[in-house]
Amino acid sequence: MPAYFLEIAIVLLGLGLLMVDAFATTLDRRLLGHLGIAGVAAVLAGLVFGVDSSASEPLWGFYATDTAALFYKGLALVCTLLVLVLALEYAPVLESYRDGRPGRRGLGEFLCLPLFLCAGLMWMASMTDLLGLFVALETVTITFYVVVAYMRRNLGSLEAGVKYLILGALSTGFLLYGLAWLFGLTGQTNLAAIQTVLVDWKGDTTPLLFTMALLMVGLSFKVGAAPFQFWIPDVYQGAPTPITAFLSVGSKAAGFIVLIRLLEPLLASPIRHAVLLMLGVLAGATLIVGNLAAISQSNFKRLLAYSSIAHAGFLLMALAAGQPAGGVSPNGVVALYLGTYLVMTMLAFAVLVIVRKAGGSDELTAFNGLSQRSPFLAFALVLAMASLAGVPLTAGFFGKFFSLVLIAGAGQWALLTVAVVAAACGFYYYFKVIRCMYWNDPVSEAPPLVFSQLTRVAIILLCVAVVVLGVYPKPLTCLLAP
């Protein structure tokens, strides 16, 4: 089976579920979510077992099926699966912020839209053509605009939507301008063809540098790198929590695959050192901003937002190293980092969704005494926080470790120092959450924490993944080879 059947299957699944939502008026909308989960799981199985990447591709030229593409497709599918589980759990909150009679408050569409996001992310992973890349990216971004503002009676959600729309459009403009320059300079839209032109670039490098800066602006926005990270805390806080999770994992992964694909020709061109330096500057600024600002946060969702900025800093740092070191390659480290980041971030958001549903608040105080209210959830969140901080024997350790190995191998000691200090800061604000859960007493009459068996299974699997990948990273380290 060619790989692009998977995207087609996901789109058909999404359209089918929308039809069901439109015509089967008496149906419990949750069923759509369950069907979506089953469908995504089936496509995931197809990706793992059924894809024949060596088959001749009728879409050749702008559709790659290399290992990286397949890995990021898998990442998108797993992410979507977990987001759907969270969305089902979050449904009562969502419906309380929508108009209409019960059962007709748009839950069905909310459960279908992540599928279109998923399809966009999967296309993006494969695109090797400027046009295709841009269309895929915008499919994702525009869908995000819709779902971020989905809770129409919630001012925060609306505000987040507006901010995301305007700033997103601004950044897209810069990205598109950069792509146009790239096309103008080389006369090609295919990345491989662009690379052949740029390798032998003899002319003035000023237009190349200009193009590079424009592309960096657009993509820094997508991955949440400083100084284009301003939207992240506000949008993350306002958006429905499952969507925040999707943004912080899926959108970031998408940004990085595009960044890797677009930088490849530039890194082969005469301006290679400038690209690496620019990445290093962005990485350093992002690490500092993300970690320093996270320290003073008292809202868990904003904390996770800054944490996602901080992680983007580590990812950019891996890319800024520019060369393999110690048997690991920058692109491999980014893939491994994103894989582990998915697991631990989703775990944190899963617990947040449940606590938010019960307590009506995202503040850190809502987590006070969680160890007494639900030892299971508290333990899961401890694992997530330890992993996000990068404690050894949790999944999060290896990503940070390898990005430090890379940057040390490249001899960029200033950046290494910043990263080590940033990682140390991380311990403070992640462990603040643990302190809330275990040291503080719960507010009296704290409502019981209820969640479905499906969510419980998902949380258990994520916990197992955090520990297993921390102890036995073999399944992911195969990505690392240069």
Added chain:
Amino acid sequence: MTALLPATILFLPLLAAAKILLLPKPMKGLAPAVSVGSVVLTLILSLVLWAKTGSDSTTVTLGSWINLGDMLQLNIGFKINALATGMMLVVTFIGTLVHLFSLAYMKDDDGKARYFAGLSLFMFSMTGIVLADNLAMMFIFWELVGVSSYLLIGHWFEKNSAAEAAKKAFLTNRIGDFGFMIGILMLWKATGSVTFDGIESAVRGMTVDPGWLTAAILCIFCGAVGKSAQLPLHVWLPDAMEGPTPVSALIHAATMVAAGVYMMIRVSFLLALPDAATAAHVIAWTGGLTALFAALCATQQNDIKKILAYSTLSQLGYMVMAVGLLAKEAAFFHLFTHAFFKALLFLGSGAIIYACHHEQDIWKMGGLARKLPRTTLTFLIGTAALIAVPFVTSGWYSKETILHAAHAHGGLLFYIGAGTAFLTAFYMTRLCVVAFLGTPRAHGADHAHEVPKIMLLPLVILAVPSVIGGFSFFAGRFLTLPPADHDHASHVPMIASLIALASGVSLGWLLYRGRDRDPVRISLLARKFFIDELYASLVSWGQDAVARIIHYVDILIIDGLGVRGLSGLAAVVGGGLRRLQGGNLQAYGFLFGCGVVVLLFIALSLH
């Protein structure tokens, strides 16, 4: 051989522990059955492994664990030879009997499931230490036995002394383990490998800097000092007796504390290097001094378990001394026999304590020989082995080999060994005379009655290897016996130990027969040379001094120059970031534009 069999032996107890923890509350009653089942099965599989291995030495790999290219390649591998299979049999055999004993001993305990999960976790960790083919894996399991020991010592954590003892054991071990870890890293740096085979072939093929090698060996030895409770890190073991008695028998007498000795035997090829003579010397003296010191302390203890704990320290000292004297066969031989008779003595003391309604003071016992005839008999067999009654006990043979090694080496260590043998005979006679003879001195001993059969059974079974464990027809099957050198064998060690035994027993008999109170009071020994007090004051004094210095450094340098500056900077930056993050969309757009300008400026200035 495939890695399947050792892997099964390793992971079976872990599965049991996990299963017990996951059992729903009403089914916690199944916990003992799961745990006992797993340990019996591992005993059978260990026998199979022993039979299949014979005298071969193989390394099998279960799979790659961490592969970082040229930097480091770690496998989950097992190094299986006669040493490992012999140790496995000791661990699983005694483990099985202790599990059985615990069935009765812990029958009415509320935390029974937790207890058995802890035992299974311990069996898993100990198996990992025994089978691991590299130091990194061994270190992880090393820490895991530390954890399970912590959990089991602190089993009755509501009791303050138990919680304190657990903490003390864990922290003291941490000191040793830190050295162990540094030693592993030093060896890795020197040889580029952490597997036993890799290190061995590396040190054979090249010369390591003697100073570096000595430091590495001594750092690794730190781990053994912590785990096998040698001077000066011995303080945790006597306190660890706060745990349930079967745990003391399994972990703090027979197996875990012997892990340090076992590990040193595993890396004994390092000690045999000509450059390592200094390190070997230090190790031998550490062992010898520990043996003597602990035996001295044991003579003035009144708690039956404390006496046995100090006797364990002393016997471990013998083993470490043998390792240092490059007599690794003698060390393992003594480890082997000691495991049986010391487990027997501890389980016996458990039975006595149980029978006397949890009375541990030997001066409140007395006349137990009539009340508990069978327990007394097995306890006396264990005692006979410990004090090395010639020719008919296992302890005689193994202790002889160590004394022979010391004698062959020459110098003071042999006299220390012989002196320890005298003290051993003395304090064990004291214990037996006071506890078993005379008349009951307290209510508990007066109402003691024979323990249930399931507690008696392990005692009887352990009595058998305590007697025959030293005979070459038996021990020779399970381990490599030290080479007997009949031509040059001196009779001095044998005569010395016979004199030590005779004088020790008679002195103990004469002093303590018919006494109701201790006629000898040496507070220096009773208070264990004041080492605990010394450490406590040293720690508090040292902490105060260091704290004072750090305080001034803090105020003058860090606060004055560093933090004020840095924290001020962080506050300014944080405040600035906060102000920027005002939520105003127009401001965000403006900042976005500024960012674009900055990026373009940087990019174009790189031209």
